[in-house]
Amino acid sequence: MIDLGISFARVAFIMMFILSLGGLLGWIERKQSAIMQDRIGANRASIFGIRAWGLFHPLADALKLLTKEDFRPVRADRFLFSLAPFLSVFFALVAFAAIPFGDVLRVGGREIPLQAVTLNVGILYVFAMLSVGVYGVMLAGWSSANNYALLGGQRAAALMISAEVAIGASIMGVVMVYGSLNLMDIVRGQGALLGGWIPEWGIVTQPLAFVLFLTAGIASTKRIPFDTPEGESEIIGYFIEYSGMKAGMFMMSDFLETVVIAGLTVSLFLGGWQVPYLAADGFHFPWGATWGLSHLVVTVLQIGAFSVKVMVLIFVLMLVRWTLPRFRYDQAMRLGWLGLFPLAILNIVITGLVLLLVRGRA
Amino acid sequence: MRFGQRFYLAEVVSGIVLTARHFFANMGRHIAHALGRRQARGAVTIQYPEERRPMSPRLRSLHRLVRREDGSPRCVACMMCETVCPAHCIYIVADEHPNPEIEKVPARFDIDLGKCVFCGYCVEACPEDAIRMDTGILEFSAYSRSSMIYTKEALLALEPAGADGRPQSPIPMPARRTVS
Numbered sequence: 309m310i311d312l313g314i315s316f317a318r319v320a321f322i323m324m325f326i327l328s329l330g331g332l333l334g335w336i337e338r339k340q341s342a343i344m345q346d347r348i349g350a351n352r353a354s355i356f357g358i359r360a361w362g363l364f365h366p367l368a369d370a371l372k373l374l375t376k377e378d379f380r381p382v383r384a385d386r387f388l389f390s391l392a393p394f395l396s397v398f399f400a401l402v403a404f405a406a407i408p409f410g411d412v413l414r415v416g417g418r419e420i421p422l423q424a425v426t427l428n429v430g431i432l433y434v435f436a437m438l439s440v441g442v443y444g445v446m447l448a449g450w451s452s453a454n455n456y457a458l459l460g461g462q463r464a465a466a467l468m469i470s471a472e473v474a475i476g477a478s479i480m481g482v483v484m485v486y487g488s489l490n491l492m493d494i495v496r497g498q499g500a501l502l503g504g505w506i507p508e509w510g511i512v513t514q515p516l517a518f519v520l521f522l523t524a525g526i527a528s529t530k531r532i533p534f535d536t537p538e539g540e541s542e543i544i545g546y547f548i549e550y551s552g553m554k555a556g557m558f559m560m561s562d563f564l565e566t567v568v569i570a571g572l573t574v575s576l577f578l579g580g581w582q583v584p585y586l587a588a589d590g591f592h593f594p595w596g597a598t599w600g601l602s603h604l605v606v607t608v609l610q611i612g613a614f615s616v617k618v619m620v621l622i623f624v625l626m627l628v629r630w631t632l633p634r635f636r637y638d639q640a641m642r643l644g645w646l647g648l649f650p651l652a653i654l655n656i657v658i659t660g661l662v663l664l665l666v667r668g669r670a
Numbered sequence: 671m672r673f674g675q676r677f678y679l680a681e682v683v684s685g686i687v688l689t690a691r692h693f694f695a696n697m698g699r700h701i702a703h704a705l706g707r708r709q710a711r712g713a714v715t716i717q718y719p720e721e722r723r724p725m726s727p728r729l730r731s732l733h734r735l736v737r738r739e740d741g742s743p744r745c746v747a748c749m750m751c752e753t754v755c756p757a758h759c760i761y762i763v764a765d766e767h768p769n770p771e772i773e774k775v776p777a778r779f780d781i782d783l784g785k786c787v788f789c790g791y792c793v794e795a796c797p798e799d800a801i802r803m804d805t806g807i808l809e810f811s812a813y814s815r816s817s818m819i820y821t822k823e824a825l826l827a828l829e830p831a832g833a834d835g836r837p838q839s840p841i842p843m844p845a846r847r848t849v850s
Contacts, residue, residue, distance in 0.1 A: 340693065343692075343697055343712065343713075344692050344696070346696060347715055348715040627690055627693070628682075643678075
């Protein structure tokens with residue numbers, strides 16, 4: 309019974325984390341882009357005269373979308389048309405489950421790993437969920453009975469495949485360095501120190517893979533500069549026939565995927581929940597000083613570090629999204645297949661050679 | 671394209687540095703503003719209904735009819751403005767003025783703002799300086815065409831804009847405006 313409660317609490321924590329962050333992203337996106345462009349941004353929604361810098365706008369948007377007409381084209385496939393947005397959001401939501409947000413918490417003789425689902429192939433699970441998520445997009449494009457939507461869905465599928473291949477190839481280096489497919493083990497492996505000073509984060513050991521992964525990750529969120537599936541400003545995208553909250557769900561799944569990619573990048577390349585020099589019993593600085601901390605404080609610090617890292621990475625992703633123009637369809641394809649993929653293969657070869665030289669085994 | 675530009679990455683990073691610099695500079699100014707340094711502004715936005723941009727005194731805004739000392743219109747219904755109006759948006763019905771010194775007075779003076787092109791010819795044509803476009807009011811949208819028609823009474827009630835260019839008379843709201 310208690311085990312069930314603990315499992316539920318773990319899942320609930322992740323759900324709250326990702327859902328609230330996904331909702332907040334709408335506000336962050338508006339405000340950050342406004343400040344970057346010397347504007348103020350949406351600030352008019354108010355509750356009892358309190359504006360709170362436009363924080364109520366996501367709420368107002370959700371209310372508006374929920375009360376709008378839920379339109380379905382006459383020739384659309386009734387079942388699949390309704391299923392598509394749910395698929396899209398569902399797989400974006402569950403993808404976060406295998407990402408650890410803290411080390412093992414010991415309470416009352418129990419060992420609780422701080423991740424929603426303990427999987428020894430966690431990394432494959434996350435990619436599987438992210439890949440399956442594109443089915444929602446493709447179904448939306450197909451079931452709308454609209455040629456523009458169909459073309460948008462096809463662009464999404466093509467972009468997704470070229471991004472997934474690059475993602476899969478780029479993380480191989482990380483998997484080789486840390487020797488595990490379990491995200492928890494990968495994050496633990498990043499706690500070691502390189503030469504006694506530098507934390508052995510993935511960005512230090514795999515800098516090329518980091519750039520490749522981030523690029524392909526942005527592509528898999530279908531946001532600018534890789535928003536060829538949607539192209540909201542001029543080309544017509546896969547959810548053209550959707551209205552109301554169903555369209556809102558597609559937008560939300562983009563935000564959720566941004567959170568997932570941020571969480572995954574943090575786990576693979578930025579040390580996950582690791583705080584530099586923080587071990588299970590406190591800080592051990594490389595110059596010899598130690599600062600003992602209780603287990604609970606260490607856990608809170610780790611969860612805090614993970615959240616801060618995710619927020620910072622979301623900021624960077626937003627910065628990219630509001631800085632770069634869109635890649636044309638053929639440019640995105642060329643970048644994926646002729647740029648990212650060969651470089652990722654090269655990265656695997658170099659990593660293998662270095663590992664062979666350093667450790668004496670591949 | 672230079673060789674370096676073909677790899678995107680350097681150009682992407684330089685672009686991100688530029689936008690990030692804007693972000694942090696503006697964020698700093700926003701925080702300074704919130705902490706009390708009122709002259710620091712992180713955005714060029716004018717918060718319109720509360721804040722209005724300064725307007726030139728020569729701006730042609732909503733018309734008004736100038737009053738005499740006794741409150742009656744200065745207009746003598748000479749039809750000059752109605753004649754010169756390129757949009758034919760002025761409609762005047764003349765009447766006898768009780769004072770024998772003054773020839774006529776408008777019984778009706780309607781301006782259809784849905785037709786008006788704000789050329790200002792009526793103001794220039796008027797020999798009595800009876801019509802002016804100096805109220806500073808720019809907001810007179812309405813829900814119907816008929817409520818875009820301003821009558822003599824409505825035009826007489828309007829005041830000129832203040833020295834700062836702000837309208838002195840209340841801005842006519844569409845819902846409250848009477849339909850003639």
